[in-house]
Amino acid sequence: MEFLLYYLPFIVEGFITTLMMTFIGLAGGFILGILSALGDVYGGKTLKAIINVYVEFFRGSPLIIQLLFFYFTVPAVTGFKWDAFTAGAITLMLNSGAYQKGYFKGAIEAVFKDQLIAAKSLGMTFRQTLLHVILPQVFRIVIPAWTNEYVSLGLSTSALIVIGVRELTNVSKTIAAQTFKPLEVYLIAGLIYFAWIYISLKVIDYIYDKVKIPGLEVSLT
Amino acid sequence: MGIEDSILACRDLWKRYRDLEVLRGIDFEIKKGEIKVIIGPSGSGKSTFLRLLGLLEEPTKGKIYFEGRDVYAENLDLNKIRAKIGFVFQEPSLFRHLTALGNVMLGLRYVLGMKEEEARKRAMETLRLVHLEEWADHYPAQLSGGQQQRVGIARALAMNPDIILFDEPTASLDIELTWEVIDVMKELAEKGITMLVVTHEIAFAKEVADEILFMDKGKILESGPPEQLLKNPKTPRAREFLSRLLGGE
Numbered sequence: 001m002e003f004l005l006y007y008l009p010f011i012v013e014g015f016i017t018t019l020m021m022t023f024i025g026l027a028g029g030f031i032l033g034i035l036s037a038l039g040d041v042y043g044g045k046t047l048k049a050i051i052n053v054y055v056e057f058f059r060g061s062p063l064i065i066q067l068l069f070f071y072f073t074v075p076a077v078t079g080f081k082w083d084a085f086t087a088g089a090i091t092l093m094l095n096s097g098a099y100q101k102g103y104f105k106g107a108i109e110a111v112f113k114d115q116l117i118a119a120k121s122l123g124m125t126f127r128q129t130l131l132h133v134i135l136p137q138v139f140r141i142v143i144p145a146w147t148n149e150y151v152s153l154g155l156s157t158s159a160l161i162v163i164g165v166r167e168l169t170n171v172s173k174t175i176a177a178q179t180f181k182p183l184e185v186y187l188i189a190g191l192i193y194f195a196w197i198y199i200s201l202k203v204i205d206y207i208y209d210k211v212k213i214p215g216l217e218v219s220l221t
Numbered sequence: 222m223g224i225e226d227s228i229l230a231c232r233d234l235w236k237r238y239r240d241l242e243v244l245r246g247i248d249f250e251i252k253k254g255e256i257k258v259i260i261g262p263s264g265s266g267k268s269t270f271l272r273l274l275g276l277l278e279e280p281t282k283g284k285i286y287f288e289g290r291d292v293y294a295e296n297l298d299l300n301k302i303r304a305k306i307g308f309v310f311q312e313p314s315l316f317r318h319l320t321a322l323g324n325v326m327l328g329l330r331y332v333l334g335m336k337e338e339e340a341r342k343r344a345m346e347t348l349r350l351v352h353l354e355e356w357a358d359h360y361p362a363q364l365s366g367g368q369q370q371r372v373g374i375a376r377a378l379a380m381n382p383d384i385i386l387f388d389e390p391t392a393s394l395d396i397e398l399t400w401e402v403i404d405v406m407k408e409l410a411e412k413g414i415t416m417l418v419v420t421h422e423i424a425f426a427k428e429v430a431d432e433i434l435f436m437d438k439g440k441i442l443e444s445g446p447p448e449q450l451l452k453n454p455k456t457p458r459a460r461e462f463l464s465r466l467l468g469g470e
Contacts, residue, residue, distance in 0.1 A: 214362040
């Protein structure tokens with residue numbers, strides 16, 4: 001296992017890229033997801049139609065095709081060039097946003113209408129109702145479903161290999177080719193993915209337990 | 222009595238949902254300190270009438286006056302008026318992510334703009350009025366139906382409204398829990414709080430109401446003091462309804 005010490009910095013670097021891509025995708029997807037969900041629930045017909053086209057495109061096509069499209073096709077058509085990291089990050093944000101929109105929409109609809117009318121009867125504006133009644137419940141309700149997205153997106157970052165982003169899978173492939181030790185290298189890579197997701201899920205479970213409110217457990221899955 | 226000296230009034234109020242005419246030209250007014258009770262069969266438009274008066278829905282036609290001012294014609298800030306009209310719903314409709322205290326504090330903080338400590342103090346005082354101070358830190362799911370409804374009353378009451386509208390607040394409760402809520406409402410009546418109550422609790426109406434209104438098919442068919450309307454209803458429809466209601470008690 002001596003080769004491991006030599007290649008460890010590359011593996012760590014690849015893993016850091018994987019983490020960065022996951023968090024960028026999740027964070028961007030979070031903003032896109034919540035905005036799309038609000039638009040879909042409270043917006044007009046045109047806005048709803050635009051949101052639906054966006055969601056259908058990203059949920060209805062493979063992530064690899066989306067990555068190739070944003071890295072090769074978009075620059076070819078628009079003349080606007082970007083590196084693999086940027087193209088990958090944007091694709092993951094858009095992809096995750098489409099999935100997160102579904103989770104947030106379900107959570108928004110799980111906040112019963114009677115509470116919105118109660119807020120109205122107190123004289124609260126829609127903005128106040130959104131900030132103090134709808135979203136605090138939505139963020140709690142959505143955690144279990146959102147956990148799935150975290151796992152799914154985290155593992156999907158390995159698809160970034162097709163556009164050459166130096167994330168964990170890509171780095172592992174290079175090391176395996178250079179050392180002729182695919183068994184060891186892919187086993188280590190697999191263990192890193194497993195440990196990362198396992199620990200993350202434990203942390204999310206802990207957080208969920210802390211913010212859980214009696215009577216507000218709603219399954220969206 | 223006219224619109225000028227009323228807290229809440231309406232003239233020729235109509236509400237239509239598609240082809241269904243739910244309210245058909247209602248005139249009504251209530252003065253400060255009065256308690257009026259609305260009775261009537263299911264589907265007579267009582268709840269719709271209350272929602273319109275609470276400015277939770279707009280009428281198809283007609284005018285609503287708050288403190289003598291036409292709320293829709295004068296371009297008034299409806300949220301400010303809503304804050305002065307307390308509303309207690311048939312279902313408690315509590316905010317599920319907030320404790321009893323949090324439910325009562327929410328409007329105080331964000332609508333009346335109170336500071337946290339001030340809002341907390343007022344909310345605790347109001348919870349004490351509905352005998353729930355010991356349950357302040359409990360979430361709605363940890364409270365009984367009667368307790369939830371009393372939190373709903375406290376939430377409306379804490380805003381110090383000019384009037385509170387009650388839409389069958391005991392309809393979803395069993396007899397024991399019903400009395401929990403009715404007792405609190407009687408205490409509010411003794412404090413001189415202006416109330417408009419939709420209920421089938423005739424004993425409550427007899428005891429506290431200044432006037433009972435009988436609604437049927439979207440109209441107020443008759444109204445009068447409890448002893449008159451309950452004992453000698455003028456219209457055959459009210460007689461029939463009351464004989465069934467009182468006969469079933």
